Amino acid sequence: MSVYFTEDHEWVRVEGNVATVGITRHAADQLGDVVFVEMKSPGEAVAKGAECGTVESVKAASEIYAPITGEIAEVNPDPADNPALLNEDPEGAAWLCRMTIADPSELSGLMDADAYKALIGG
8 A cells, every 4th residue: 555645735545446525634724613514425436636526724725636537436424524634634534536547647646754854944
């Protein structure tokens, strides 16, 4: 299992040809108290960099961008039902969606954990 990060503060956990996507702890901390989560529906195709969901907090709304090209295979209902879960466990139980990977070569354009920590000044 490999984990990657984007400059838009999404994380991607890859297992086989499936990518689990969520927002990073840094993103959750910057958003503050999350009050609303909405993702595209399973079966919808998304291109790398395209909007695949929205997260709203008491501070701001933020789009979630597809880190790779693929199809939404599954959406986690827990963050939509309990948005505060994104503040509690953004890189675990509050994953947002699972996508099939259309082009594995796109993963090479994502950051590893060390590069992401450098990006956020950690």
